[in-house]
Amino acid sequence: MIFKIVHADDWRSAKADGVYRGSAKDIADGFLHFSTAEQLPGTLTRYYAGVRGLLLVAVDEAALGEALKYEASTGGALYPHLYGALPRSAMRWDKPLELRADGTFNLPPEIYD
Numbered sequence: 611m612i613f614k615i616v617h618a619d620d621w622r623s624a625k626a627d628g629v630y631r632g633s634a635k636d637i638a639d640g641f642l643h644f645s646t647a648e649q650l651p652g653t654l655t656r657y658y659a660g661v662r663g664l665l666l667v668a669v670d671e672a673a674l675g676e677a678l679k680y681e682a683s684t685g686g687a688l689y690p691h692l693y694g695a696l697p698r699s700a701m702r703w704d705k706p707l708e709l710r711a712d713g714t715f716n717l718p719p720e721i722y723d
Contacts (some may be wrong), residue, residue, distance in 0.1 A: 611647070611668050611669065611670065611671065611702065611721070611723075612644040612645065612646055612668075612669050612671045612678075612690045613644060613645050613646070613647065613650055613666055613667065613668055613669065613721065614630070614642065614643075614644050614645075614666075614667040614669060614696065615645070615650075615653065615654065615657075615658060615664055615665075615666060615667075615707070616630070616633070616664065616665050616667055616704075617633070617663055617664060617665075618663045618664065618665050618706070619663070620633065621665050621667065621704060624696075625698070628697070628698045629695045629696065629697055629698060630642070630667075630695065630696040630701075631695045631696075632695075632696075640693070641679075641691040641692055641693045642691065642692040642694075642695075642696055643689065643691060644669065644689065644690040644691065644692065645689065645690070646689075646690065647721045647722060649687065649689065650666075650717060650721065651717070654707070654714070654715050655714065658707075658715075659713045659714070660709070660713040661709075662709055664706070664707040664709075664715075665704045665705065665706055665707060666704065666705050666706075666707050666717070666718060666721070667701055667703070667704045668701070668702040668703045668704070668705075668720070668721070669696065669700050669701055669702065670700050670701075670702055671690065673697075673699060673700035674692055674696075674700055677692055677693050677694040678690055678691070678692050678693075679691050679692075679693065703720065705718040705720065
């Protein structure tokens with residue numbers, strides 16, 4: 611399982627359309643950014659600290675086929691990148707990311723299932 615952090619408003623539109631085409635950053639970079647369960651805390655701290663209205667979407671990486679690539683990022687860590695739209699068929703669940711008073715997030719326990 612890999613995970614996509616999305617703004618709730620964008621996600622509502624994607625669910626209605628049956629496909630998620632990415633955030634403005636994803637579109638600019640040419641691929642959708644994902645994180646593994648282990649990478650989520652760092653991604654949230656680096657890019658989303660204090661942001662409200664986020665959802666965490668669980669995605670079955672096997673359902674993405676060859677469009678999913680693990681590529682080196684800052685520091686050499688391999689991050690999952692999807693070269694194409696995210697089909698609804700690959701989405702397993704979505705959960706709100708609860709923002710704590712200190713600007714960090716409570717991650718749903720399901721990420722470790």
